[in-house]
Amino acid sequence: MKLVLKTSFVLIVAGVAGVALFLIVFGWSSSRAQQQNGECSMLVLEKKIEPITTATEYHRACMASKGYGMQPSCYIDNFTGASCFIPRWMFWINKV
Structure with a gap:
C-alpha cells in the first residue's frame, strides 16, 4: 500500500512540475515574441520601407x-x- 501511495505522489508531483515548466516556457516565449515584434517594427521604421x-x-x-x-x-x-506570431516549437498550432 505504501508503495502505491509513494508512486502516486511521485507521479502527481512530476505532472505538476511538467505543467509548471510548460507554463514558464510559454510565458517566456510570449514575452520574447513581443520583444522580437518590436525589433522588427523598428527595423521597418528605420529602413523607411x-x-x-x-x-x-x-x-x-x-x-x-x-x-x-x-x-x-x-x-x-x-x-x-x-x-x-507563434514560436515554431509550438508545432501543434497551425501557422503560415
Whole structure:
C-alpha cells in the first residue's frame, strides 16, 4: 500500500512540475515574441520601407527569421501584431 501511495505522489508531483515548466516556457516565449515584434517594427521604421504591403512582408520575413510563424487568420487580415506570431516549437498550432 505504501508503495502505491509513494508512486502516486511521485507521479502527481512530476505532472505538476511538467505543467509548471510548460507554463514558464510559454510565458517566456510570449514575452520574447513581443520583444522580437518590436525589433522588427523598428527595423521597418528605420529602413523607411514603403508601401505598407512591402513593409508588412518585410515584417513577416523578419519575424520568420527569428523563429516565429504567423497565424493564418492574421495573415489573411494582414495583421502584424505580436499576438499573431507563434514560436515554431509550438508545432501543434497551425501557422503560415
